[in-house]
Amino acid sequence: MVHINVLDPGASPLDYYGYELRRKREAAGLTQKQLGQIVNYTGSLVGQVETARKLPTQEFSERCDAALGTDGLLSRLVGLVLRSQLPVWFQQVAELEVRAAEICSFESGMVHGLLQTRAYARAVLGALDKKQLDDRTEVRLARQRILEVGDEPPQLWLILGEAALYQDMGAGTSQIMHEQLDHLLGYEDSPQVNIQVLPFAVGPHAGMTGPYSVYRFPSDPPIVYTEGYGQGHATANPDTVKDCSLRYDHLQAAALSITDSARLIRRVMEERYGGHPVA
DSSP, rough: OOOOOOTTTTOOOOHHHHHHHHHHHHEEEEEEEEHHHHHHSSSHHHHHHHHTTSSHHHHHHHHHHHHHHOTHHHHHHHHHHOOOOOHHHHHHHHHHHHHHEEEEEEEEEOOGGGOOOOOOOOHHHHHTTTTTHHHHHHHHHOOOOOOOSSSOOOOEEEEEEEGGGGGEEEEEEEHHHHHHHHHHHOOOHHHHEEEEEEEEGGOOOOOTOHHHHHEEEEOOOEEEEEEEEEEEEEEEEEEHHHHHHHHHHHHHSOOOOOHHHHHHHHHHHHHHHHSSSOO
16 A cells, blocks of 8 residues: 655645645646656656655746646745745745835845845855755745736845955856856846946945845835844834935945946956856
8 A cells, every 4th residue: 555645735835835736636647757757857856845845946836837737826836835945034024025016125245135046046055054955045046036927026226235246156156156247237228127336436335234125015114124144124113214215325326327337247247257248
């Protein structure tokens, strides 16, 4: 007799996803191996996802939806699943990103998570801890879908400290950074994603106390989010929001224009990391 793990679909988003995948697969009359062959994954991986032992990816979900005729069910669920795998203290900001109409963020030393490439995200996340690095990277990249889906994705304003353009990312730095900077350049003409570089030459500036983000919503008060080691803090305190908004205005005024920022990013990419933008 084959013993099948019985999942409680209410235990977690991952359990619910596995439950629905198994239910839809069995309704289609397919074994795990047969579904795996159709979607170009192993039957073993299908089984691990069904039993909540492996995180599904967006690609896996889209392929299974197509194979099982689920009308996008798994593709809709996977975002919730991946967000649930974020550290508890960070799940709040992921929800803010989903709800926001506008995100204004200042990052002094690294590229914002919403704009990181896979290799860059992997290098950042693996700096001290390489456990479950593939899954953690997938979870981070899943956040970026808010910029691609939905009727009204958020408007993203990013002020990036020039230091982030030069940060060594360990083995393969040139390739990782060339790809990352080229990715940023891909937003040069985007009306939705706006990137400005705060140059070294500015000297002391309004963001010296550290990175932060301001989230604005269609009908709720704005929220300021700051982050430390292993913890985050969100507040709607009007005085804090007013102060951080004013600081952001000053940072935008001190930063290079969007056009000049792209010019600097391109120059650093070509001179420091070699080559030309990837077509």
